[in-house]
Amino acid sequence: MKVTVKIMLKNGVLDPQGKAIEHALGGLGFEGVGEVRQGKVITLEMEDGMDKEEVHAQVVRMCESLLANPVIEDYDIEII
């Protein structure tokens, strides 16, 4: 079972990496680009045969304790 976790800074939290990309794209001549934000994506290979809801609950615990900083980041879990 494959789990994808997308972690982005919350709206309103300053994202210097995104801003740097935004400026670099402008400098390279790309037009029509508005706000750019950068986050991280983590893919986990989980043991097959586990209950999907159980896996979801486990990945939420992983996010809260290690993968994300819940104070400033939002996470989105997708299980395939």
Added chain:
Amino acid sequence: MKVTVKIMLKNGVLDPQGKAIEHALGGLGFEGVGEVRQGKVITLEMEDGMDKEEVHAQVVRMCESLLANPVIEDYDIEII
């Protein structure tokens, strides 16, 4: 128009960040976790009214020239 670009190291390219997360999850007592890989996700706000195919071609150029390292990274573009 919102564009999401997911950038991951190609299969076979060593991913030390992913390995570090894998070990940390094991150390925290999470079981049944196989391979972990970490990548980045970039969201771009593009001007509305642009042609979708044109936007896609433009984002491919952004990936090749700035966002990704096409030698070791794969990218996946999603336009909403």
